[in-house]
Amino acid sequence: MTDSRLNEKQQQSDGSHEPKTRAYGSVANVKRIIQNIKRMSRSKKIDISGKILLFLPTVMSISIIVLIFTFLWIEAFPIFVAPEGGIGIITNPIWNPNDGQYGILVFIAGSFLCTILAISIAVPLGVGGAVFLSEYCPNSLRRPIRMIVEMMAAIPSIVYGLWAYLVLVPTIETIFNVQNGLSVLAGGLILAIMLLPTVVAVSDDALQSVPRTYREASLALGATKTETAIRVVLSAAIPGIGAAIILSLGRAVGETMAVLMVTGNTLQIPYTLFDPTYVMTSIITNQLGYAFIYPLWRSALFAVALVLLLMSIMFTSIAKILIKWGIKSRGLA
Amino acid sequence: MNNNSGNPTPRATRGKKASKFKSANKLRKFKDLLTKILLIAAIIIVILPFFMIVFQIGIMGLQIFLSSGHGNGLEFIFTTPGGDLTGGILNAIVGTLLLILIAGAVGIPLSIFGAVYITEYSRPGLMRSAIEFASDVLAGIPSIVFGAFGFVFLVVYLRIGLGMVAGGLTLAFMMIPSTLRTTQEALKQVPRELREASLALGATKWSTTWNITIRAAFPGIITGILLSLGRIMGETAPLIFTTGNNLGLPTDLMGPGSWVASMPYTIWAYISDPRSYLQVKSQGTALTLLIMVLMIDATAQIVSRKVTRRVV
Numbered sequence: 001m002t003d004s005r006l007n008e009k010q011q012q013s014d015g016s017h018e019p020k021t022r023a024y025g026s027v028a029n030v031k032r033i034i035q036n037i038k039r040m041s042r043s044k045k046i047d048i049s050g051k052i053l054l055f056l057p058t059v060m061s062i063s064i065i066v067l068i069f070t071f072l073w074i075e076a077f078p079i080f081v082a083p084e085g086g087i088g089i090i091t092n093p094i095w096n097p098n099d100g101q102y103g104i105l106v107f108i109a110g111s112f113l114c115t116i117l118a119i120s121i122a123v124p125l126g127v128g129g130a131v132f133l134s135e136y137c138p139n140s141l142r143r144p145i146r147m148i149v150e151m152m153a154a155i156p157s158i159v160y161g162l163w164a165y166l167v168l169v170p171t172i173e174t175i176f177n178v179q180n181g182l183s184v185l186a187g188g189l190i191l192a193i194m195l196l197p198t199v200v201a202v203s204d205d206a207l208q209s210v211p212r213t214y215r216e217a218s219l220a221l222g223a224t225k226t227e228t229a230i231r232v233v234l235s236a237a238i239p240g241i242g243a244a245i246i247l248s249l250g251r252a253v254g255e256t257m258a259v260l261m262v263t264g265n266t267l268q269i270p271y272t273l274f275d276p277t278y279v280m281t282s283i284i285t286n287q288l289g290y291a292f293i294y295p296l297w298r299s300a301l302f303a304v305a306l307v308l309l310l311m312s313i314m315f316t317s318i319a320k321i322l323i324k325w326g327i328k329s330r331g332l333a
Numbered sequence: 334m335n336n337n338s339g340n341p342t343p344r345a346t347r348g349k350k351a352s353k354f355k356s357a358n359k360l361r362k363f364k365d366l367l368t369k370i371l372l373i374a375a376i377i378i379v380i381l382p383f384f385m386i387v388f389q390i391g392i393m394g395l396q397i398f399l400s401s402g403h404g405n406g407l408e409f410i411f412t413t414p415g416g417d418l419t420g421g422i423l424n425a426i427v428g429t430l431l432l433i434l435i436a437g438a439v440g441i442p443l444s445i446f447g448a449v450y451i452t453e454y455s456r457p458g459l460m461r462s463a464i465e466f467a468s469d470v471l472a473g474i475p476s477i478v479f480g481a482f483g484f485v486f487l488v489v490y491l492r493i494g495l496g497m498v499a500g501g502l503t504l505a506f507m508m509i510p511s512t513l514r515t516t517q518e519a520l521k522q523v524p525r526e527l528r529e530a531s532l533a534l535g536a537t538k539w540s541t542t543w544n545i546t547i548r549a550a551f552p553g554i555i556t557g558i559l560l561s562l563g564r565i566m567g568e569t570a571p572l573i574f575t576t577g578n579n580l581g582l583p584t585d586l587m588g589p590g591s592w593v594a595s596m597p598y599t600i601w602a603y604i605s606d607p608r609s610y611l612q613v614k615s616q617g618t619a620l621t622l623l624i625m626v627l628m629i630d631a632t633a634q635i636v637s638r639k640v641t642r643r644v645v
Contacts, residue, residue: 156567
């Protein structure tokens with residue numbers, strides 16, 4: 001009691017010396033603040049209350065991420081402590097909830113393969129396209145191409161999925177002469193198409209932020225346009241392009257509807273490009289509806305969602321670190 | 334050149350070197366051309382799928398608009414499915430609009446107030462970077478995770494139940510990060526002098542923010558809102574577990590009367606159905622959705638282009 005009073009006095013006396021470090025928590029200060037507010041004019045009152053009003057939505061919109069994490073954790077927790085589950089479900093390849101087998105390795109492997117395939121197609125094409133757009137493209141052509149790229153990003157994933165299901169899958173069947181076109185290949189191809197706009201737009205922004213003077217210096221030394229574009233501009237923009245790749249990785253892992261429609265959804269680890277597979281997002285979409293009444297089954301599905309969430313947090317963090325590295329090492333935003 | 338002076342046969346070497354240079358130059362020029370051709374091929378491959386998708390979805394989707402009979406032609410847009418799902422998709426169109434309305438009513442104010450607070454009121458530091466990081470993480474979360482979260486949190490835990498409120502709120506969560514970031518960018522581009530002039534005239538921070546800064550950033554903010562509305566319009570995964578489905582129009586804000594259909598969900602439900610006439614309807618729905626989304630996106634781009642033209 002006395003201690004706290006002493007503290008209060010100390011804080012007050014401190015406050016009189018250094019107004020910046022004044023402790024707002026103590027009673028006397030609160031009283032003073034209220035008096036101050038009473039003395040204020042109307043517009044000033046609006047100003048103060050506005051600041052508080054704005055603060056609440058900010059906290060609310062940010063607390064969503066905490067809520068998501070909390071609820072996924074609460075829902076996924078039972079499977080991690082259950083005897084059938086435990087942390088080992090991540091390395092168990094057998095998913096058979098009716099038999100008490102909750103291994104999610106199949107889905108992780110499926111997602112991983114589709115993503116790798118998509119990235120290895122989308123990155124070379126997308127970065128190449130961005131280099132053309134930023135370094136070679138005449139201005140009159142640049143604007144419409146950029147607009148098309150932005151529109152590609154706006155096409156809903158269900159429309160991509162429908163197109164892949166009706167056009168891409170039959171095409172794969174006829175070209176490669178396979179029975180079932182619903183495969184890793186179809187999933188990877190449609191994912192690659194969906195990632196291209198992200199890769200192109202973010203890489204193009206990164207290339208554009210390289211100062212003109214770099215290019216002019218390189219050209220003045222007698223380098224050709226290609227040498228300038230690749231050895232100077234591209235290498236200066238590497239952090240931004242890295243961020244683009246990581247961001248699209250995150251998007252590829254989390255993509256739901258299009259992949260669900262074309263990968264065939266079969267519980268096996270694929271060995272060739274033409275094998276069907278099952279990805280993490282698909283298993284949640286397909287089974288959450290009727291698994292909801294079985295506590296462990298549901299919990300295992302939420303464990304998959306938790307893995308997805310952790311992966312996307314990781315990708316976002318890596319992309320942020322890359323961008324920071326770019327600012328630090330090259331002074332580019 | 335000076336290095337060559339000690340050479341016994343300077344002329345011959347120089348000639349050789351020159352020819353070497355020439356061929357090296359030719360090689361470099363050739364490489365330059367080759368790279369250029371490769372990059373042009375890359376950009377063509379990048380934008381080709383856009384035309385293929387628009388063209389092929391267009392051809393497949395037009396089938397239903399060009400044929401006549403119950404539920405075809407313009408009736409496809411203006412009737413509800415009815416028995417056997419032979420009618421149109423009015424329920425899905427109205428449902429999507431209702432969901433966007435709810436998502437916008439919740440998401441737009443939250444994200445704009447948040448962005449104003451971060452850019453205008455908070456100082457750069459831990460708080461600001463924490464908020465920015467949180468909204469970037471939120472933007473990267475897979476849509477099905479939002480769906481599962483919406484189901485557990487809104488439908489089960491808060492007991493809102495399936496329906497348009499739960500679906501709309503889930504979509505609102507999804508639109509907050511992107512709207513917040515674009516609004517923030519728009520606010521950052523307002524010149525400092527405008528704010529300082531207003532403050533120097535004796536205006537409070539509050540009135541400066543709402544009368545000067547927001548007004549100057551308005552077109553940018555509208556662009557951001559349109560882009561994220563267009564994006565959530567096509568989201569399927571968050572709606573599967575939160576909205577239910579409805580063959581008619583919703584009659585209630587809560588309870589079973591509030592279940593709604595949506596266009597993305599309808600596309601998915603119809604294409605998974607073995608009946609062949611539903612596949613055609615699914616393609617027609619996809620074309621309708623595609624046109625609506627692209628129109629919103631084009632509007633957003635035109636608005637933002639006008640702005641950049643005015644500022645620069």
